[in-house]
Amino acid sequence: MGNCVSGGPSSSANATTAEELPVCNYHVFLSFRGPDVRRNFLDCFYDQLRGSGIVTFRDREEIKPGERINTKILEAIKRSDICVPVFSKNFASSAACLMEVALMVESGKPILPIFYGVKPSVVKYLKEEYGRAFIKHERRKDAETIRKWKNALEDIPENLGFEVEHVDSGYHDLLQDVVSRLRQLLRTDEQEVTENLVGIDRDVQEIMRKLGMDNQEEQVVQGQKTVDRCVVEIWGLPGVGKTTLAKKVYNKINHLFDSCSFLENVRDEIEQNGMVYLQKKLIQDLKRGDCPEVKSNSEGTKLIKFLFQTKRVLIVLDNVDDFKQIKPLAENLCWFGPGSRIILTSRKKEVTERCNNDQEIREHELLSMSENHALKLFYKHAFRSDHPPADYGSLPRDIVSAVGKLPFAIEVVGKYLYDKSKAIWGETLQKLEREPERKVEEVLTESYHLLEKPTKEIFLDIACFFIGVEKTIPYYMWNARDWPPNRGVLELQNMSFLKIGEGNKFLMDKQLKILGRAMVKNENLANPGLRSRVWDYEDVKTTLRQRQVTNNVEALRVTPNFNQDEPAINRFHCDDFCHLSNVRFLELDNVDIEGNPENLLPRLVWLDWHGCHEKSKLFALNMEKLVILGLGSSQVQLSLEDWRELMVKAKLLKVLNAKDCPLIIASLEFSDQALCSLQKLEELFIDGTKIKRLEFQDGSLPALKTLSACECEDLNDINSITFLKNLRKLTVRSCEKLKELPAVMGELVLLEEMDLSYTLIKELPPSVKVLEKLEVLKMIHTYLEGFPEAVRDLKKLKELAFTYCISMSGPCDISRLPSLRILRLKCTGISCVLAEDYGQFNILELDVGVDKQTVS
Numbered sequence: 001m002g003n004c005v006s007g008g009p010s011s012s013a014n015a016t017t018a019e020e021l022p023v024c025n026y027h028v029f030l031s032f033r034g035p036d037v038r039r040n041f042l043d044c045f046y047d048q049l050r051g052s053g054i055v056t057f058r059d060r061e062e063i064k065p066g067e068r069i070n071t072k073i074l075e076a077i078k079r080s081d082i083c084v085p086v087f088s089k090n091f092a093s094s095a096a097c098l099m100e101v102a103l104m105v106e107s108g109k110p111i112l113p114i115f116y117g118v119k120p121s122v123v124k125y126l127k128e129e130y131g132r133a134f135i136k137h138e139r140r141k142d143a144e145t146i147r148k149w150k151n152a153l154e155d156i157p158e159n160l161g162f163e164v165e166h167v168d169s170g171y172h173d174l175l176q177d178v179v180s181r182l183r184q185l186l187r188t189d190e191q192e193v194t195e196n197l198v199g200i201d202r203d204v205q206e207i208m209r210k211l212g213m214d215n216q217e218e219q220v221v222q223g224q225k226t227v228d229r230c231v232v233e234i235w236g237l238p239g240v241g242k243t244t245l246a247k248k249v250y251n252k253i254n255h256l257f258d259s260c261s262f263l264e265n266v267r268d269e270i271e272q273n274g275m276v277y278l279q280k281k282l283i284q285d286l287k288r289g290d291c292p293e294v295k296s297n298s299e300g301t302k303l304i305k306f307l308f309q310t311k312r313v314l315i316v317l318d319n320v321d322d323f324k325q326i327k328p329l330a331e332n333l334c335w336f337g338p339g340s341r342i343i344l345t346s347r348k349k350e351v352t353e354r355c356n357n358d359q360e361i362r363e364h365e366l367l368s369m370s371e372n373h374a375l376k377l378f379y380k381h382a383f384r385s386d387h388p389p390a391d392y393g394s395l396p397r398d399i400v401s402a403v404g405k406l407p408f409a410i411e412v413v414g415k416y417l418y419d420k421s422k423a424i425w426g427e428t429l430q431k432l433e434r435e436p437e438r439k440v441e442e443v444l445t446e447s448y449h450l451l452e453k454p455t456k457e458i459f460l461d462i463a464c465f466f467i468g469v470e471k472t473i474p475y476y477m478w479n480a481r482d483w484p485p486n487r488g489v490l491e492l493q494n495m496s497f498l499k500i501g502e503g504n505k506f507l508m509d510k511q512l513k514i515l516g517r518a519m520v521k522n523e524n525l526a527n528p529g530l531r532s533r534v535w536d537y538e539d540v541k542t543t544l545r546q547r548q549v550t551n552n553v554e555a556l557r558v559t560p561n562f563n564q565d566e567p568a569i570n571r572f573h574c575d576d577f578c579h580l581s582n583v584r585f586l587e588l589d590n591v592d593i594e595g596n597p598e599n600l601l602p603r604l605v606w607l608d609w610h611g612c613h614e615k616s617k618l619f620a621l622n623m624e625k626l627v628i629l630g631l632g633s634s635q636v637q638l639s640l641e642d643w644r645e646l647m648v649k650a651k652l653l654k655v656l657n658a659k660d661c662p663l664i665i666a667s668l669e670f671s672d673q674a675l676c677s678l679q680k681l682e683e684l685f686i687d688g689t690k691i692k693r694l695e696f697q698d699g700s701l702p703a704l705k706t707l708s709a710c711e712c713e714d715l716n717d718i719n720s721i722t723f724l725k726n727l728r729k730l731t732v733r734s735c736e737k738l739k740e741l742p743a744v745m746g747e748l749v750l751l752e753e754m755d756l757s758y759t760l761i762k763e764l765p766p767s768v769k770v771l772e773k774l775e776v777l778k779m780i781h782t783y784l785e786g787f788p789e790a791v792r793d794l795k796k797l798k799e800l801a802f803t804y805c806i807s808m809s810g811p812c813d814i815s816r817l818p819s820l821r822i823l824r825l826k827c828t829g830i831s832c833v834l835a836e837d838y839g840q841f842n843i844l845e846l847d848v849g850v851d852k853q854t855v856s
Helices: 034-051 069-078 095-107 120-124 128-140 143-155 172-186 201-211 242-256 266-273 275-287 297-307 323-330 371-382 395-403 407-417 422-432 438-448 453-466 472-480 485-494 510-521 537-546 615-620 640-649 719-723 766-770
Strands: 026-031 080-087 114-116 162-164 230-235 259-263 313-317 341-346 361-365 555-558 571-573 585-589 592-594 606-610 628-630 655-657 683-685 706-708 729-731 753-755 776-778 799-801 809-813 822-824 829-834 845-847
Touching: 026 034, 026 069, 026 095, 026 172, 034 080, 034 114, 034 172, 069 080, 069 095, 080 095, 080 172, 095 143, 120 128, 120 143, 128 143, 162 172, 172 242, 201 230, 201 242, 201 341, 201 361, 230 242, 242 259, 242 313, 242 341, 259 275, 266 275, 266 323, 275 297, 275 313, 275 323, 297 323, 313 323, 371 395, 371 407, 395 407, 395 422, 395 510, 407 422, 407 438, 438 510, 453 472, 453 485, 453 510, 453 555, 453 585, 472 485, 472 606, 472 628, 472 655, 472 683, 537 555, 615 640
Parallel strands: 026 080, 080 114, 114 162, 230 341, 230 361, 259 313, 313 341, 555 585, 571 592, 585 606, 606 628, 628 655, 655 683, 683 706, 706 729, 729 753, 753 776, 776 799, 799 822, 809 829, 822 845
Antiparallel strands: none
């Protein structure tokens, strides 16, 4: 690689005109006394500089016979970004070397000194050989020149320099550190990062940790020579800032590697230019020079595989969708030298799942911004300030709420609104509440089209109806439609289209919710009756009242009219539904149906009728395919005969939700109840009812997996639950009269989760110790007196919550709970937590809240 570059890196303001200067710009001006360092040390240093792509001026290469040294040196210093004087033992004996240092200081350029076999104090304070050399110079040079030379040496930043103590050997690693520092100062490998970054520092720190990089006070520690290789995959929604995060980390650490390469937008580059183009760019980046000829993918792979086995490299593969895009570039970490790192960014999780190497793949999901960071970023773009003008009121916050928390979306909308009138701000807010901004819609839609067909349907269902809904109930409907829910929800999670929040509830970014709903409305803008899903009141009214036969509508939410400009409408006639033959999901929210709805909606899978008043209308509906029945807050009372009729009509029923229905569950106290004969029922919710005891018999509800009886203020007896042999989840939270569990609780061998919070329970029966599948136990605000002996050997237990168990005291022994990740002991009398060792103590969330509690 040559030393001269056209239009090189330096753009110094004090450079002279092009006619007066040589055609060369330089990264580094290298000053040295040849007889001291030219052999070995200087050659090694120069080779490392060249190998790192650092264009360097040194007199042997650049000054030609007959040229004026002073003029040439001055021009070279002006044309250089950084000056590196190598202070050797006899450096000061050379008037030319001292002149160069004086010119460096005068130019104001950054100086990075190397002290070669001499202490910085000797140079700075003219001791030993330096003092003797100046005595000689004072005899030959004028006082002004001597003064400039002395001042220049005093100004040398000794604290930033590097010392070479053993001049004969052992300087190779130190020179690597010098080159690394120069690359950092020169920013030769840096990627351009967008301005106005907000809230990214925590993610940068986490990526650094996962890369195994020591990062103190936001500075990467020099000299890190770890030999392990690793891959970190950053994944998340389009527009969430994955590329920006990767660039920020890359800029922080690239100088620590022998070579580095940032391949941006790999997916699109392959589509537009082909894989060979990317392979050649990677090779050229890592070689810091020309690339050998590459004729095919396989040839490029072989070159990459064998060229860099001894080089410690940093590679970023940005925006990859599939392992086949990675394989020809970096299939195996062993292609690269010890200590190499690869960073991937992707809109998909687990894009490296087929990666053929023994190294750990460390994942990092980049989440949407916090509300405060989102507002701060919006202010920067919309107002070019950190604070909004006072006269804008709540408009900025309302717009950010409508936009959501994707940085890309906030930036696009903020830039558009800059310097616009408040009228346009108001119109923009209304538009954003209906549909995503165009550029945001484009990038999100591209990801949506990657989803499998059933997953797309699941996504649209959630966006339109099920945000904030506990995930297991919709699963039954999707299973009935042959849309695999576990596969679909996992795919949505892996694309960051969906989160599962507390209580296993669906959560979704605001922009994705708006996108999903906009997609459904775009199925037919003019006629909502030709869309697959209808939820808006005006669209629902149009769909029902037009009574035109349509097979399109599959899901319908009917709510009362709350428009103050129209009379309240909370009743529809059964004839309004007759033309909807394909509806699988119907939610009636305190809405009545007039007339006789006999055999309506033959394909109905899920009926959610809040506030149902007449059981005759409920039973008139076609229940042949009904899998989920929700009757929350209904006042109907069901007799034993009613339960028997329900059993006959809804033979496929798997979920019965009767929350806050004070009359509907009375028959559960009957010893011979028809409800218990529902062979397929898997979920039973009787929260907030007046039931006093549960009476199940052997063989009752053989498929029941979930029983929820929260806030049943009269419930005091649940002994018969041990007949529910398939039970996985039991929740009796806030049943304030419940004092004990069945003594034979251990018979529920499949139980995975139990919530006994806010009850009068004082102890767990010994048989709990055989519940080998139990993962979650919550006993918040109960009357436990000590850490339960029965749970100490449950190997699969992941979460224990004893918050506000004020009677609880003594030690908390978790030494035999290897799977435990969440432990909550706030406001208890627990004195210490006993773990087997710190290696096994792998708690992700520890909430003690009392200073006297310790871990030992």
